[in-house]
Amino acid sequence: MMFVVTMAAVLISLALATFRALAGPNVFDRVLAGNFVGTLAILFLAVLGFLNGRPEFLDVGLVYAFLNITGTYAVLKFFRYGALGGEAPPREQEETREGVSGVHK
Amino acid sequence: MSALADLLSWILLGAGSFFLVVGAIGLVRMPDVFTRMHATSVSETLGVGFILGGLMIQGGFTLVTFKLVCLFVLLFLTAPVASHAIARAAMADGVEPILDGPEIDARDGDDLPPLGFTKKVTTAIDASDAEASASVIVEDETVNTGEKR
Numbered sequence: 001m002m003f004v005v006t007m008a009a010v011l012i013s014l015a016l017a018t019f020r021a022l023a024g025p026n027v028f029d030r031v032l033a034g035n036f037v038g039t040l041a042i043l044f045l046a047v048l049g050f051l052n053g054r055p056e057f058l059d060v061g062l063v064y065a066f067l068n069i070t071g072t073y074a075v076l077k078f079f080r081y082g083a084l085g086g087e088a089p090p091r092e093q094e095e096t097r098e099g100v101s102g103v104h105k
Numbered sequence: 106m107s108a109l110a111d112l113l114s115w116i117l118l119g120a121g122s123f124f125l126v127v128g129a130i131g132l133v134r135m136p137d138v139f140t141r142m143h144a145t146s147v148s149e150t151l152g153v154g155f156i157l158g159g160l161m162i163q164g165g166f167t168l169v170t171f172k173l174v175c176l177f178v179l180l181f182l183t184a185p186v187a188s189h190a191i192a193r194a195a196m197a198d199g200v201e202p203i204l205d206g207p208e209i210d211a212r213d214g215d216d217l218p219p220l221g222f223t224k225k226v227t228t229a230i231d232a233s234d235a236e237a238s239a240s241v242i243v244e245d246e247t248v249n250t251g252e253k254r
């Protein structure tokens with residue numbers, strides 16, 4: 001059955017993305033891999049429903065898609081500004097700002 | 106479900122699996138966050154599109170297919186936005202993209218965009234000669250010599 005092959009591809013991609021999320025040199029690699037893991041979770045849910053003959057989990061996939069983009073933006077905003085709410089500290093200048101990635105000159 | 110629809114669905118699922126694994130391998134093997142983003146964009150557009158397309162053919166004209174269409178549209182809209190946000194955050198944080206060629210400090214003390222956008226290329230248009238109309242004159246010669254701007 002072709003769904004098994006697709007599920008195997010999703011699981012292989014999940015393993016590779018997990019490796020990159022654990023081994024990523026800076027935070028943006030991890031965020032990118034986490035976003036990709038979220039996309040793979042949606043695909044996993046969709047293919048799993050067809051594999052079991054009960055494709056009823058697609059609503060969960062829709063919720064995961066919204067949570068994925070929202071979570072990515074939240075993490076990026078947190079690492080950019082240091083806070084998520086209205087009490088963000090004032091931004092420092094761009095030249096003297098210490099980044100989070102650790103790859104500065 | 107006719108055999109032709111099954112065959113088309115399996116072709117789409119196979120192609121989607123291929124692009125998904127290719128993008129994941131690129132995510133591991135690429136040297137830079139921007140090139141890794143380029144690799145995952147392949148998975149998030151082609152892989153997701155083909156796999157959800159194959160599932161749509163398997164679903165038929167039901168509510169399941171409508172949900173799959175919603176999922177496809179949502180992923181197709183949000184994945185490039187997330188990639189753009191990650192790229193913009195990485196650039197603002199100071200992650201240097203690996204540029205091909207000699208070592209050039211692209212962010213050297215000014216607010217200009219990185220090198221690659223500053224090369225001045227002027228196209229000479231000569232109406233009398235058709236062959237000369239396609240000739241390209243590079244005005245800024247210091248671009249190719251590896252010196253700073």
